[in-house]
Amino acid sequence: xxxxxxxxxxxxxxxxxxxxxxxxxxxxxxxxxxxxxxxxxxxxxxxxxxxxxxxxxxxxxxxxxxxxxxxxxxxxxxxxxxxxxxxxxxxxxxxxxxxxxxxxxxxxxxxxxxxxxxxxxxxxxxxxxxxxxxxxxxxxxxxxxxxxxxxxxxxxxxxxxxxxxxxxxxxxxxxxxxxxxxxxxxxxxxxxxxxxxxxxxxxxxxxxxxxxxxxxxxxxxxxxxxxxxxxxxxxxxx
Amino acid sequence: xxxxxxxxxxxxxxxxxxxxxxxxxxxxxxxxxxxxxxxxxxxxxxxxxxxxxxxxxxxxxxxxxxxxxxxxxxxxxxxxxxxxxxxxxxxxxxxxxxxxxxxxxxxxxxxxxxxxxxxxxxxxxxxxxxxxxxxxxxxxxxxxxxxxxxxxxxxxxxxxxxxxxxxxxxxxxxxxxxxxxxxxxxxxxxxxxxxxxxxxxxxxxxxxxxxxxxxxxxxxxxxxxxxxxxxxxxxxxxxxxxxxxxxxxxxxxxxxxxxxxxxxxxxxxxxxxxxxxxxxxxxxxxxxxxxxxxxxxxxxxxxxxxxxxxxxxxxxxxxxx
Amino acid sequence: xxxxxxxxxxxxxxxxxxxxxxxxxxxxxxxxxxxxxxxxxxxxxxxxxxxxxxxxxxxxxxxxxxxxxxxxxxxxxxxxxxxxxxxxxxxxxxxxxxxxxxxxxxxxxxxxxxxxxxxxxxxxxxxxxxxxxxxxxxxxxxxxxxxxxxxxxxxxxxxxxxxxxxxxxxxxxxxxxxxxxxxxxxxxxxxxxxxxxxxxxxxxxxxxxxxxxxxxxxxxxxxxxxxxxxxxxxxxxxxxxxxxxxxxxxxxxxxxxxxxxxxxxxxxxxxxxxxxxxxxxxxxxxxxxx
Numbered sequence: 001x002x003x004x005x006x007x008x009x010x011x012x013x014x015x016x017x018x019x020x021x022x023x024x025x026x027x028x029x030x031x032x033x034x035x036x037x038x039x040x041x042x043x044x045x046x047x048x049x050x051x052x053x054x055x056x057x058x059x060x061x062x063x064x065x066x067x068x069x070x071x072x073x074x075x076x077x078x079x080x081x082x083x084x085x086x087x088x089x090x091x092x093x094x095x096x097x098x099x100x101x102x103x104x105x106x107x108x109x110x111x112x113x114x115x116x117x118x119x120x121x122x123x124x125x126x127x128x129x130x131x132x133x134x135x136x137x138x139x140x141x142x143x144x145x146x147x148x149x150x151x152x153x154x155x156x157x158x159x160x161x162x163x164x165x166x167x168x169x170x171x172x173x174x175x176x177x178x179x180x181x182x183x184x185x186x187x188x189x190x191x192x193x194x195x196x197x198x199x200x201x202x203x204x205x206x207x208x209x210x211x212x213x214x215x216x217x218x219x220x221x222x223x224x225x226x227x228x229x230x231x232x233x234x235x236x237x238x
Numbered sequence: 239x240x241x242x243x244x245x246x247x248x249x250x251x252x253x254x255x256x257x258x259x260x261x262x263x264x265x266x267x268x269x270x271x272x273x274x275x276x277x278x279x280x281x282x283x284x285x286x287x288x289x290x291x292x293x294x295x296x297x298x299x300x301x302x303x304x305x306x307x308x309x310x311x312x313x314x315x316x317x318x319x320x321x322x323x324x325x326x327x328x329x330x331x332x333x334x335x336x337x338x339x340x341x342x343x344x345x346x347x348x349x350x351x352x353x354x355x356x357x358x359x360x361x362x363x364x365x366x367x368x369x370x371x372x373x374x375x376x377x378x379x380x381x382x383x384x385x386x387x388x389x390x391x392x393x394x395x396x397x398x399x400x401x402x403x404x405x406x407x408x409x410x411x412x413x414x415x416x417x418x419x420x421x422x423x424x425x426x427x428x429x430x431x432x433x434x435x436x437x438x439x440x441x442x443x444x445x446x447x448x449x450x451x452x453x454x455x456x457x458x459x460x461x462x463x464x465x466x467x468x469x470x471x472x473x474x475x476x477x478x479x480x481x482x483x484x485x486x487x488x489x490x491x492x493x494x495x496x497x498x499x500x501x502x503x504x505x506x507x508x509x510x511x512x513x514x515x516x517x518x519x520x521x522x523x524x525x526x527x528x529x530x531x532x533x534x535x536x537x538x539x540x541x542x543x544x545x546x547x548x549x550x551x552x553x554x555x556x557x558x559x
Numbered sequence: 560x561x562x563x564x565x566x567x568x569x570x571x572x573x574x575x576x577x578x579x580x581x582x583x584x585x586x587x588x589x590x591x592x593x594x595x596x597x598x599x600x601x602x603x604x605x606x607x608x609x610x611x612x613x614x615x616x617x618x619x620x621x622x623x624x625x626x627x628x629x630x631x632x633x634x635x636x637x638x639x640x641x642x643x644x645x646x647x648x649x650x651x652x653x654x655x656x657x658x659x660x661x662x663x664x665x666x667x668x669x670x671x672x673x674x675x676x677x678x679x680x681x682x683x684x685x686x687x688x689x690x691x692x693x694x695x696x697x698x699x700x701x702x703x704x705x706x707x708x709x710x711x712x713x714x715x716x717x718x719x720x721x722x723x724x725x726x727x728x729x730x731x732x733x734x735x736x737x738x739x740x741x742x743x744x745x746x747x748x749x750x751x752x753x754x755x756x757x758x759x760x761x762x763x764x765x766x767x768x769x770x771x772x773x774x775x776x777x778x779x780x781x782x783x784x785x786x787x788x789x790x791x792x793x794x795x796x797x798x799x800x801x802x803x804x805x806x807x808x809x810x811x812x813x814x815x816x817x818x819x820x821x822x823x824x825x826x827x828x829x830x831x832x833x834x835x836x837x838x839x840x841x842x843x844x845x846x847x848x849x
């Protein structure tokens with residue numbers, strides 16, 4: 001469903017992504033890992049359309065979206081969250097979802113809105129001010145709900161577990177699994193917590209210095225010498 | 239219906255009666271005051287359009303005179319050279335003004351202050367074009383004997399009261415449109431865009447298009463007021479039609495009356511314009527608008543939300559105008 | 560034909576040098592405070608009227624009015640700075656409105672004090688024509704061309720060789736880093752306003768010496784200065800010089816080959832072209848990200 005073909009992104013002299021090719025199927029749950037600065041968020045930005053690509057293509061359901069602006073890709077079915085939650089200021093939680101529904105999905109569905117709030121655990125926070133009255137966990141939940149409100153077929157989650165303590169992480173991971181199960185969409189998750197990712201995702205891809213260096217089951221990927229070297233900086237001994 | 243809704247409708251009816259019947263009756267003899275009020279309403283309409291662009295579009299303009307003049311000339315020329323009926327020409331004036339805003343679109347990608355000044359530059363450009371394109375606009379000589387409003391159902395709308403009714407109706411129509419847009423989903427999205435444009439784009443909002451729409455709407459409203467003014471005073475020349483006063487007075491009016499409210503810009507316009515014309519001008523025939531400049535500076539420093547909201551004790555919100 | 564072009568180019572360079580003084584002041588203040596002083600053109604106007612007053616009331620050559628103009632305009636600049644620095648929130652927007660209000664006050668103040676009549680210098684010495692070959696100019700134009708070169712050289716020296724100037728550049732490029740290094744941004748901002756006032760004072764006397772002045776000139780000079788900064792691109796000081804010369808030359812070429820009425824339009828069209836085609840200006844740094 002999602003086809004990334006030889007994607008390259010450069011910022012001035014820095015090559016953030018170097019010829020990355022990746023395929024994500026319609027209902028896959030894929031983890032995306034890699035050391036800091038590997039280009040994970042840049043890859044998301046390139047898929048979602050918030051950053052310009054110098055080479056390569058992004059194809060979604062056979063359609064080439066490479067030149068389409070971010071808002072068009074969101075309407076097309078690519079939802080994404082930001083590493084640092086970006087709620088829509090000056091709006092309530094419910095309004096955040098309403099805007100996402102109206103402009104991302106095409107129509108407002110109050111019942112679906114309530115279900116979404118319940119799904120992410122914000123059922124009683126509908127009228128809270130998104131910018132000032134939410135805790136970090138709630139902000140992250142809103143971030144996910146906002147993306148889901150656009151009825152995406154592909155959901156890109158950028159370090160949605162970061163900053164949460166162990167209990168929060170487990171709860172969130174369970175929520176993500178539930179989302180994947182119930183809504184039957186493709187999800188790509190950027191995460192640093194290898195344990196959680198391995199437990200959650202049947203497939204993991206690894207980026208390092210803008211290149212894809214591994215792609216497979218968590219067990220095979222984390223035993224891969226190149227992957228170990230990228231994290232520890234030393235070649236692994238067999 | 240609920241009691242609250244009933245009360246509101248009752249108030250609206252009373253207000254309507256006062257505005258449409260009471261005011262003309264009370265001012266029947268005083269044509270001078272009546273024409274002042276019509277001018278104040280004209281400025282109020284522009285002030286509303288300016289505030290709409292700022293509140294919804296997040297864009298501050300220092301060149302709304304550009305749209306005023308374009309609307310004025312477009313309407314006058316359509317009637318004089320192509321024989322259009324005035325009602326259509328006035329609307330067309332607004333449309334042409336909105337189209338001229340297309341030229342301003344590249345300035346949208348400039349940061350805030352740059353956009354504000356870019357529109358100012360456009361006002362200068364349009365003024366010069368109007369002065370030099372003599373074949374179309376008769377240049378500095380101006381257009382005289384612009385057709386007045388017609389007699390409809392036996393009533394002569396070219397009269398001062400007729401002009402008052404038209405201006406009042408236009409302004410109230412604008413308020414209605416502003417209100418509906420603000421309450422719609424577009425209004426919600428626009429509000430979100432002010433602080434979180436990236437987030438709105440990530441959920442499918444075409445923020446650039448929405449901003450452009452607000453620019454067109456604001457330009458349309460201002461152009462209509464310009465067209466109205468052309469047929470009301472029956473004379474146009476470039477320095478008048480594109481005068482900086484059509485930019486300055488609405489800005490002071492909108493901020494004075496309460497930039498963020500629906501009626502604030504209009505009430506502000508009436509107060510500011512009448513006081514300026516009746517009081518300051520009497521004391522200083524030339525240069526009396528120095529007081530308005532001082533007022534604007536003082537408001538920005540001490541009460542960016544406007545003075546009237548302060549008096550009616552509305553809760554203070556964001557501290558910029 | 561070549562003579563005409565050369566003459567027009569020369570004339571454009573002369574005018575452009577004064578435009579540069581005006582635009583540099585605007586750019587300096589914008590660099591340090593990120594504020595566009597909409598009253599800047601009116602500061603120039605103020606200096607022009609000071610020169611007029613000195614000439615008409617005291618009968619002295621406008622050049623001698625320069626020290627007076629400097630004092631008056633720098634004082635006005637300091638007052639403007641004091642007011643602008645009082646704005647705490649949404650400075651970008653509120654300062655625009657504030658300086659707009661100040662501009663309205665200054666323009667109308669000029670109207671009040673000096674009426675709407677057009678004024679220009681009566682000094683024959685300044686108006687004397689100086690000609691060599693195809694290059695025709697008024698003595699005042701030549702004089703102020705030299706003055707502006709000296710001033711710009713001085714400004715360059717100040718910005719690159721003195722601590723104060725370097726502090727200005729530091730604050731312009733990274734305010735927080737500058738603060739961390741012990742530079743007081745407020746004093747730097749004040750300095751930039753004063754220097755802008757200084758440049759405006761000279762420009763104002765220049766405009767009075769070889770042009771005509773009336774209260775509406777303030778606004779039109781601000782617009783011209785703004786057009787030049789857009790031409791130059793944000794944050795580029797050498798660009799301002801080039802932009803100013805470009806504007807001056809465009810105007811004089813238009814006057815020579817079309818009509819003087821169209822010269823203002825020519826500058827505006829240049830502005831539009833840059834806006835549509837080169838939004839970062841001729842020298843503007845490409846902004847990465849937002």
